Amino acid sequence: MSPDPANRRSTGSARDPGSFRDPTSQVFSIDGEIFRGLDQHALADYQAAAQTTFFPRLLTEGAVVGTDLLASPPPELSQWAGVLRHDRVSTITYPFEWAFEMLRDAALLQLDVTAAALGEGFITKDATSYNVQFEGSRPVFIDVGSFQPLRKGEQWYGYRQFCELFLNPLVLQAVGGVAFHPWLRGAIDGISPSELAPLIEGKQRLNRGLLVHVRMHARAENRYADADSERDISNEMKQAGLGPAVLSAQVANLRRTVEGLTWKAQRSTWSDYSDRGHYSDNDLAAKDRFVADTIKAHPGAAVLDLGANDGRFSKLALENGASRVVAVDSDHLVIDRLYRHLRDTGESRILPLVIDLANPSPGMGWRGVERRSFTDRMNVDIVLCLAVVHHLALTDTVPFDLIVDLLADFGSDLVVEFPHRDDPMAARLLARKRSGLFDHYDRPQWEAALGRRFTINATETAPSGRRTLYRCTPL
């Protein structure tokens, strides 16, 4: 949520580039603090919500981001009727970077927040998965501007958005067996019911939740595609008695449908990596020590663990004084398992993300800045890049200097591991290559590339002599 220079130029303010769709309530980042400007209607809605019992309760529980109405707002925001200050979320992430179970928990949070609001005559006027963030492994609802009193006969305007950005990606993964990440990343408004409906086949066609929210939704969408101009359905429904009881039943029905969705994948390329059978005990102990010593020298550091797998080194970082860790891996299943483990053990300082380093999230949406790139959002002190370089260099065939450029993009201290040609994992990857094509994969050329962007402060070769660890600071 840091200010974007391009946005400053065009608006003369520090409006968050992802906050412009709701004209009544918009987010700003000023001097590292997060503010929300409210127009007179949104301010009245906020003040009404603050008088309820559900809103303070959600704040106390941490389900909604910490929020205060400011008596003296920053002068830059003087044009707004009211200004809120929000607690800053450590790392902004997007739903196409979450594991299945994270998106599912975020969906349940959105529904619980909406149900709580409905219980006291309020509604959430939208329901996008971008309105939920993860503080470590804990989902938090951040769109405080979404709450408004429910008017007589009004529908839940967020229903369609909920289906497109929460439910349908979950159905795609759980029922279709198709990863939701590429589709959600490519479609900022999510997956429509008519796009998803053809994937519901066999006995899944009998699933009541999918029948209503996907298949009948798609059919109604097609049937009434041109009806909006002919009839005022919204008003006709009001006449027919639409009210909070129907909306509460809708939300409860959605909750049952989401709860019924599970992703049953058991095995993936990296899901059995955690036994680390290819490491000798001595090598692993030396690596642990090297990482621990680095973290101990930076108490309270924020750490980015690239290729985190089961989170072994993320947890080691916390044990040695790190304040929080972003743990990324390209393997969806290992991140899903890591998230479940963190949630079930109550460890909320690790944020697991599904990220392919060879193709990290780009800037996207309006002017390419509405959703910011992965590297742009990582505000960390130390990057751990352990057992990753050989995959980037040999599987993804990325030259050493470009790998080092990626590591330098984070602008942080670095601990990086280089497996030599005779390391069993590197040797296995090299064995697939045509002879002579990867002769440049050696330690001197790696160190030359590393030295171009980093100062190497410490080097340690594992007892087996097959891997070397480097402790570096950016030039």
Next chain:
Amino acid sequence: MFAYLDAQTGSMIAAALAGGAAGIGVLLRMYSNRFLGIFSKKHRERAAADAASLMDSPSESINS
């Protein structure tokens, strides 16, 4: 004041269907109101007045 999102008819129908017996009751009443509305000037005028109040604008007759 309305939400900034546009409501889509198909989604409204699906949402009502998801609203259990109460939601289906709304749809049945809506369709019966439509049927009656064909014949009844009173129904048309009441619907127009309600639409106007929901839009926060002065009431206008549907025949004007």
